[in-house]
Amino acid sequence: MLKKMLIGSGILVSTVAFLFGAGAWSYLSTSAKMVRDSVTSEIPVEFEVQRAREMVENLVPDIRRCMHVTAEQQVDIENLQAEIDRKTDSMVNQKQEILVLRSDLQSGNKQFVYASHTYSASDVKQDLATRFERYKLSEDSLKRDRQVLAARKKALESNQEKLDSMLVAKKDMEVQIENLEARLKAVQAAETVSTLEIDDSQLTRAKTLIRELNKQMDVKEKVLASEGSLTGSIPVDLKKKTSGNIANEIDEYFESKPEKKSEGKTNNGVARLVPSAN
Incomplete structure (x- = not known):
């Protein structure tokens, strides 16, 4: 084994000397230094x-x-x-x-x-x-x-x-x-800290879901408002107090007004209301 290594080394040196001539040793020493520096730089x-x-x-x-x-x-x-x-x-x-x-x-x-x-x-x-x-x-x-x-x-x-x-x-x-x-x-x-990779996908998904929920609630509220206008109901002021009998309210309202006399036609021929004999 040692003999083969020596023979291989001799062949390598001869080849380098043949290729590079007088500068062979310079090439070899430079290569060895580069390898040594490379190995040294990789050491933790x-x-x-x-x-x-x-x-x-x-x-x-x-x-x-x-x-x-x-x-x-x-x-x-x-x-x-x-x-x-x-x-x-x-x-x-x-x-x-x-x-x-x-x-x-x-x-x-x-x-x-x-x-x-x-x-x-x-x-x-x-x-x-x-x-x-x-x-x-x-x-x-x-x-x-x-x-x-x-x-x-x-x-x-x-x-x-x-x-x-x-x-x-x-x-x-x-x-x-x-x-x-x-x-x-x-x-x-x-x-x-500089190489820490934070997975913010979960955070992004949560934000997106909340935004979608807010949008859905906005849509529902607008739909409900639109359905209320379609029913034709009169808006009721809940703060205003009302009596329980609408007929009594009407009687009280008109009884408080002075009764008007019967009217006929005026001189200018305009018709006027005459109360019924009943």
Whole structure:
């Protein structure tokens, strides 16, 4: 399988080189970049945000290692400082003893008594020379220790700054990721609102039905009004009070009028009404 893939790749490269000549590599690199950019653009933003969060979380082991290194350096510095202090105190005592022996030798005595023991001037001189050499070696060792201490302190300071920088960067990136997630949620909410398709067909149908019902009621009312005019009935004012007997009303009305005299013909020959003898 691998052999076939290699052969296929070789054929593809040869074909491209044949078709495009010296610019084949440019075509290949450009095509690869376009494919890579296309794939990258298709990756969801949520995935990239989560990937960024995981990358920040992956900094934790490095931070812990840096913390461990700085802690070890601090302990080493403390131990070395204690050793330097011990050597310094010892050298102070050695110097005092050397000065005492030197002072005794300068006295010119032949013998000296130290701690109930008697020593000749030659013994004291030899011991003084040995002590002096040891003192100088201790002094050189103390000098080197102090140089090592200064170098370790400088390294510790550098590592501490690196650790502090990593902690600050981690915190800053966490805040940025939180902001990204908040912005992403806001954008997603806006996209949901902008792409929300509301089905208003039901609302439209309801409005149409109400309009039709109002139209039907208007038609019925007009039809009823038209049928009333066809019956020929006199409109009655219900507010006007009427008596129960129409005959009595008529009698009362005419009895209240003065009776007119019988009339004949006037001089001009116009006929006049004459009441009946009945």
